[in-house]
Amino acid sequence: MAENPPPAREPVPPRPGLRARLTRTRRARGILAAAALAFVLAGALAWWHFAGRESTDDAQIDAHVNPVAARVGGTVLSVLVKDNQQVEKGTLLVRIDPRDYEVALARAQADLAENEATARAARTTVPLTSTTANSQETAADSDLAGAEARLSAAQAQLREAQARERQTAQDAERFRPLLAKDEISKQQFDAAATAADTARAGREAAEAAVRSAEKAIAAARARLAQARTGREQVDIVSARAASAAAKADMARAALEQAKLNLAYTEVRASVSGIVSRRTVEAGQVVQPGQPLLALVPLDDVWVTANFKESQLRRIRPGQRVEIEVDAYGGRTYHGRVDSIAAATGSRFSLLPPENASGNYVKVVQRIPVKIVLDQGQDQERVLRPGMSVAPTVFTR
Numbered sequence: 517m518a519e520n521p522p523p524a525r526e527p528v529p530p531r532p533g534l535r536a537r538l539t540r541t542r543r544a545r546g547i548l549a550a551a552a553l554a555f556v557l558a559g560a561l562a563w564w565h566f567a568g569r570e571s572t573d574d575a576q577i578d579a580h581v582n583p584v585a586a587r588v589g590g591t592v593l594s595v596l597v598k599d600n601q602q603v604e605k606g607t608l609l610v611r612i613d614p615r616d617y618e619v620a621l622a623r624a625q626a627d628l629a630e631n632e633a634t635a636r637a638a639r640t641t642v643p644l645t646s647t648t649a650n651s652q653e654t655a656a657d658s659d660l661a662g663a664e665a666r667l668s669a670a671q672a673q674l675r676e677a678q679a680r681e682r683q684t685a686q687d688a689e690r691f692r693p694l695l696a697k698d699e700i701s702k703q704q705f706d707a708a709a710t711a712a713d714t715a716r717a718g719r720e721a722a723e724a725a726v727r728s729a730e731k732a733i734a735a736a737r738a739r740l741a742q743a744r745t746g747r748e749q750v751d752i753v754s755a756r757a758a759s760a761a762a763k764a765d766m767a768r769a770a771l772e773q774a775k776l777n778l779a780y781t782e783v784r785a786s787v788s789g790i791v792s793r794r795t796v797e798a799g800q801v802v803q804p805g806q807p808l809l810a811l812v813p814l815d816d817v818w819v820t821a822n823f824k825e826s827q828l829r830r831i832r833p834g835q836r837v838e839i840e841v842d843a844y845g846g847r848t849y850h851g852r853v854d855s856i857a858a859a860t861g862s863r864f865s866l867l868p869p870e871n872a873s874g875n876y877v878k879v880v881q882r883i884p885v886k887i888v889l890d891q892g893q894d895q896e897r898v899l900r901p902g903m904s905v906a907p908t909v910f911t912r
Contacts, residue, residue, distance in 0.1 A: 568912035570831055574882060575821035577841075579901040582787050582811045584609060586802040587780035590616065594798050601791045603811070610783040610796055610808055617778040624774040628767040635764045638757035646750045652742075660736035667729035674722035681719045684712035789813035814897040818889065819851065821907045822861060822882035830911040831856065837887050840906045841899070849899075850890045853909060857884040885909075 590612040597609050688708045694700045789811035796808040819839055823831065831853060839849040860881040862868055887907055889899075 569908050569910055570823065570827045571906060571908040572821050572823050572827070573904070573906045574823075575819055575839075575887075575905050575907050577817055577899050577901050577903040577905060578820045579812055579814065579817040580787075581792070581901070582789065582813065583807055584783060584786070584809050584811060586610075586612065586783065586804055586806050586808060588612065588617065588777050589803045590614075590781065590801070592796055592798055592800045592802060595794075595796055597791045597794070597809075599791055599794050603785045603788065603791060605785055605788045607785045608782055609785055609791075612781040612783070612802065614778055614781040617774065617781055621771070621774040621778050624767065624771040628764065628771050631760065631764040631767040635757065635760040638753070638760040642750065642753050642757050656736065656739040656742070659739060660733065663729060663732040663736040667726065667733055670722065670725040670729040674719065674726050677715065677719035677722040681712070681715035684708070684715040688712040783808060785811055787811055787813050788815070812901060814894075814899070817894065817899050817901065818854070819887040819905055819907055821885045821887055821905075823885055825860070825881045825883055828856065828883060828885075831885065831909055832911075836910045838908045838910075839887065839889070840908075842904045842906070844898070849893050851887050851907075852890070854886040854888045857886075859883075 593611045593613050595610050597603060597607070603609070688705075688711070691700055691705045691708045694705075790813075792810045792812050794809040796802065802808065819837075833853050833855055835853045837851045837853060839851060840846045841849065860883050862881060887909075
């Protein structure tokens with residue numbers, strides 16, 4: 517006989533407490549998974565957010581500091597500005613006693629008038645001397661030509677007198693034997709002898725005339741040589757005129773310097789800005805180049821941020837920057853990277869480090885980065901040089 521199968525067992529329903537525990541377990545796992553996913557996403561977002569930024573708290577506001585110094589020395593009559601006063605360009609700041617410089621100006625004007633008069637007289641002398649020299653040289657040339665002509669005439673007369681002397685002497689010698697033979701009369705012989713003596717005297721006179729003409733030529737040549745020195749006289753007079761003109765120019769330059777010195781007794785603002793570091797007082801005697809005060813133009817301020825050298829890998833000029841100012845509770849300004857310094861800040865210190873001394877210790881260096889502010893953000897001029905700021909450069 518076949519055995520009867522055992523009866524089927526009815527399923528046991530789950531207990532209510534077990535089901536609730538399973539539900540809570542699944543829910544907890546879902547929450548943990550969601551939290552883990554949210555944490556990962558938050559971490560990724562934070563990494564992405566901060567990976568594109570470089571910040572530093574070693575930064576401050578910078579601006580130009582324009583020193584105002586005395587250009588001339590003297591006693592300060594009045595100081596017309598106060599510390600921290602806003603002044604515009606050209607404003608009178610300090611007045612120095614001008615009386616010494618007014619006297620110097622009057623003296624320079626008188627010197628200029630005297631030198632200009634001397635220069636005019638020298639210029640007038642040049643053409644007069646040139647004309648006189650030319651006239652004297654022309655006259656000397658004419659005298660020399662006349663003397664040479666007279667010499668030629670005297671020499672011709674001398675040759676004629678010599679010929680006449682020879683002729684009369686020969687006649688007298690021919691008549692002498694004839695007189696001894698009574699072939700001619702004594703009267704004829706005496707006439708021939710007289711003619712010979714007269715010819716001899718004429719020859720001597722012609723020789724004297726030649727010597728006189730030669731001396732006249734020598735004198736004419738001397739006068740010509742002296743007249744030709746007039747050219748050098750003209751050069752000398754021209755040089756004197758040029759020297760007088762140069763002295764007039766020097767006096768004119770001295771006059772301009774005197775005018776400048778008088779103008780420098782009024783010290784004016786070279787730029788618009790805030791009066792700072794005032795050290796001058798009324799009654800003080802100042803020297804040329806002595807600092808009196810400083811002007812800080814607040815219209816042109818920028819940020820100098822000293823980033824670590826490891827932060828500069830992605831910083832480039834033109835990148836956007838946010839600047840938080842400590843003095844105003846973290847008020848934010850906007851700007852851009854303008855430029856990166858050519859060397860680290862330590863290289864410009866009074867005693868730069870010498871790494872070749874053998875005691876080298878590696879220190880992270882900082883390099884200044886200039887950050888300029890966008891226009892129109894500091895209408896109230898509240899940013900002051902030296903304020904601490906915290907810039908953040910957006911490298912993406």
